[in-house]
Amino acid sequence: xxxxxxxxxxxxxxxxxxxxxxxxxxxxxxxxxxxxxxxxxxxxxxxxxxxxxxxxxxxxxxxxxxxxxxxxxxxxxxxxxxxxxxxxxxxxxxxxxxxxxxxxxxxxxxxxx
Amino acid sequence: xxxxxxxxxxxxxxxxxxxxxxxxxxxxxxxxxxxxxxxxxxxxxxxxxxxxxxxxxxxxxxxxxxxxxxxxxxxxxxxxxxxxxxxxxxxxxxxxxxxxxxxxxxxxxxx
Numbered sequence: 001x002x003x004x005x006x007x008x009x010x011x012x013x014x015x016x017x018x019x020x021x022x023x024x025x026x027x028x029x030x031x032x033x034x035x036x037x038x039x040x041x042x043x044x045x046x047x048x049x050x051x052x053x054x055x056x057x058x059x060x061x062x063x064x065x066x067x068x069x070x071x072x073x074x075x076x077x078x079x080x081x082x083x084x085x086x087x088x089x090x091x092x093x094x095x096x097x098x099x100x101x102x103x104x105x106x107x108x109x110x111x112x113x
Numbered sequence: 114x115x116x117x118x119x120x121x122x123x124x125x126x127x128x129x130x131x132x133x134x135x136x137x138x139x140x141x142x143x144x145x146x147x148x149x150x151x152x153x154x155x156x157x158x159x160x161x162x163x164x165x166x167x168x169x170x171x172x173x174x175x176x177x178x179x180x181x182x183x184x185x186x187x188x189x190x191x192x193x194x195x196x197x198x199x200x201x202x203x204x205x206x207x208x209x210x211x212x213x214x215x216x217x218x219x220x221x222x223x224x
Contacts, residue, residue, distance in 0.1 A: 004156075033211060033212075035214075041216075042214055042215065042216035042217060043157075043200065043202075043214040043216075044214075045211050045212070045213070048211050055209060056209060056211065091156055091157075093156075098204075098209070098210075098211065099144050099145055099204045101147065101159050101162060102159075102212060103159065104149075104156035104157045104158075105156050106154075106155060106156045107155075107156050
């Protein structure tokens, strides 16, 4: 079975550019999560969806960040405009039910210069 | 506010030298405590879920235990391939809350 699939794996972009990260959750999972990982702050929850509907976006740092889930098999996290402090690893994860085991993708490594 | 604190931040062991990692948590009603392993350049990989105080789970050289305030991940006779970052996360009972992670313990096992 395919796990959570994320793209791109690595992205280097210039400050001010738009960045779009993509995620395909595990088929049948009804929850999708976006996390950000940095050395300083560890793994932080940005937003999560249930059945394609955003439930909690309180972790989204500012209006430059937006996330969508147009269907059960695809989600995007967009940063516009990007800033150097957005450099981090962004993980997408999915689960069957809230409170059950969540499964992570391999992450998207973002560097903003 | 739900909180997870892991200690130590880093741990160096010799092969065969057993030790424990600690995860202290504060949560308004624990629904579950999760342990993950993360290798460099990879996403976290699920290890265990514990639900109630006194519960224990084992997998190869790893054993996770849970009390009302903390969880321990015991590593018995570790091998170099056990080197990784171990993450602890809690799921509270409050409706709509998602997993909250600690910052992890980075374990290095040398031969």
